[in-house]
Amino acid sequence: MTDLASAPTAAASAPGSASPLHYHLLGIGGIGMSAFARLLRARGHHVSGCDEHLSPQTAQLQAEGFEVVQGHAAAHVTERPFGAIDVLVASEAVPKSHPELAAARAAGIEVRPRMALLGELLRSGPSVGVIGTHGKTTTTSMIAVALWGAGLDPSAFVGGNVPEFSGNARLGGGPFVAEVDESDRGFAELGCETAIFTNAEDDHVGGDLATYWQTVEEQHAAFARFVAASGRVLFCLDWPGLGELCAGQPERLTYGVATEADYRAVNLRPDETGTFFEVTYRGEPLGAARVSMPGHHNVLNALAALAVVHLYGGDFARGAASLAEFRGPGRRWEVLGTFGGALVIDDYAHNSTKVAAAVQAARQTGRRVRVVFQPHRYLRTQQSWPRLADALMDADEVLLLDIAAASEPPIEGVHTTLILDRMQAQGHGAVSYWPDRAKALHYLCESAAPGDLIVTMGAGDVYRIGDELTGKVRA
Template sequence: MGIGGIGMSAFARLLAARGLRVSGCDAQSSELTAQLTSEGILVAQHHDAAHITAQPYGRVDVLVASEAVPKDHPEVLAALAAGVRVQPRMSLLDELLSAGPSIGVIGTHGKTTTTSMIAIAMQGAGLDPAAFVGGIVPEFGSNARVGAGPFVAEVDESDRAFALLGCETAVFTNAEDDHVGGNIATYWNTVEEQHAGFARFVSQSRRVLACADWPGLEELTGGAPEQLTYGQAQGADYRAVNVRPDPDGTAFTVTWQGQELGEARVGLPGTHNVLNALAALAVTHLYGGNFEAAATALAAFRGPGRRWQHIGTARGEAGGALVVDDYAHNATKVAAAVQAARQTGRRVRVVFQPHRYLRTQQSWPRLADALMDADEVLLLDIAAASEDPIEGIHATLISGRMTDNGHGGVTYMPDRAEVVRYVRESAQPADIIVTMGAGDVWKLAREVVALDSAEVSA
């Protein structure tokens, strides 16, 4: 159920590649469901108990549904009545992680990029990883890679059931207060509960590779039988030293417990991407991959979809502005994306769409502060993501705080057509225009460069 989702579609691909007969359904058709159909995976539009009772695609043995699907959903009830096993998606991920050597990437930020980088580095190093990614990896043309293993997976803490899982190597990027509170069934009640979930996952894994640069992680990793660290911090097992940023990325040297492994480069700007790449090189080293070959593969990697994705050039009167789209939607991710944009040396212009009323209520001051280093900020209305509005919570809270703190270039601009027109007309060759948010702000980036999304190169 929900086969058009980024996670469910990856499951479908991995299971089909293993020779299982896979079909699915989703509320609406999309580019992803069309791709699945072209790959031979049968997809029905809408949810219907008839998918079980009438069995349009043959006998159903297992119905996979996310924990967000109501237990009294007609399709779920039909499965239970027919004796069909209803399996939560996290239970399915647990089976895949337990089947052999596995790497589970956990943390509040950077999971999709880090998971992608691990798979890319391993493949480049001569290994044959399988991968489950929460985004499209251009090199795979998919959100999944079929391989003999190890299996590398993005493990999303937005689903509380992740805490029941474990793996061989847990890569722990960071821990903050995202996916906490509200009326979403799978979210955490408190940040303390969420962090306890991280600690439990780690304790159920054979070893943890944790970011030494993120304060407080050591308090959550004590349960792992083997503990390793990565980062720029003194004492990290895997270190990035002699870090040399430039407009297009960052070069650095990698050491392992004081011994130099070699030179590396990440073709994405920002310190956070140095850490993501370092984690990927560390994992590849742990699994016996060739370091130099892994570093070469990573240097050519330009990121998964919606993670610092180059969309094209704004064709304004002056033209030549670089247009990038990024999934940044909480304060830490927004600050990292702004810092990455600054590293390019261009004038930084951000189109930001706040995501969810509750998240905005919880963090609008931090979002405002994270955007202060941008030269110009255009604010869209909040993307509700099925939430009901909260009285008094509005995008202008962010713009108001920025103005009060002395920013002279922030504008609330809810008319999306006006945003596209203004950005295209004012684009300059020295600009970088970054659309940010977890909603549908990505569509504006494509409109600005006047390309259909299917034509956009990742």
């Protein structure tokens, strides 16, 4: 495995260039941009970047030797503090009036959208692109880990930290496995060798954000364009409607528990920490498998990974063994530790389908399920608070925090108490609202007991409660 933190800075060049270039990344502390930084440097390029706020991710990049500065300013381009820049990379969410973008255009420096860069990587050789509304990070991680275990030496671009790769990126000589995020509208113009299509719902739809889709139909049409531009698609047959979205792709394969699926998970045997199952391909057995993360959705994610191992000619048994040891990427059913006999888990679930899946996984453990939930974004809460409330109903206890704004302005009348009121009206007797996070932490400290499962849940900073309970220090 290539260690990207110590990879040489004068090796093979990235797609689109015959010699090393200087890439400057706006928002380098983001989970996607930081992965680009590591991949580009491992391919021999000079990489610098800036971010509005310094974070554990930017600190880690600096520790790895990257040049990172706080804030955004034209001087990063005009005064060249990191040396002459060849390519400035930015997401579509960055406004065109951004000072560094304007300075780069005035200086004749190429400005490359982040999705265009991902497209070049996907086109540079055998590639697997994971699309869908839910499960992309986990599925991408599982595919990369399974291919690695199967001896196929993948490269990887992941929207989360993978312990096996010591980060969110990996450089190898095999297929390039990438998470392709539909929150960036530019993904619709890409394609890859093998598209993995997990599901399609209505996330990242509506509102004024530049990267959001105006309608769910527009977003789903974008999924269909990505699939049609790819060499083949492997889609989840258990998710209704995906077949129609894949109609433009003549080479279609399916996975799921459905009888008609090409790749099937059969003989599922769940336990408190995961699920044993067997994999068949068009009725013929491929081998036994296990996913060491509870929840039916993780069986499907693991099945997709093992299907990719089979498609690319890897050693199925070795890939399955590697996957059985995988405990998931950061913030996806991440085991933080214990407190007072309670098991403490953190999960990124933030929309209703993900929340329902995480609660189902929690119930599989057989423990008393206590969820600390932080709604994410005012717009998402406005659109889905009834579904969020319904998704949380199966938890034994729910502690609700204030909405994580994620830079959105408040929307009048949209508040966490909407979820609270609906759950109480539907008869949940152990749901409460905690505007003071310190008091919520104190309550958990006082009440944690053996047999409890405490799950911090949401896309904001709710994980800090679990960190404080267990003493976890994040890199």
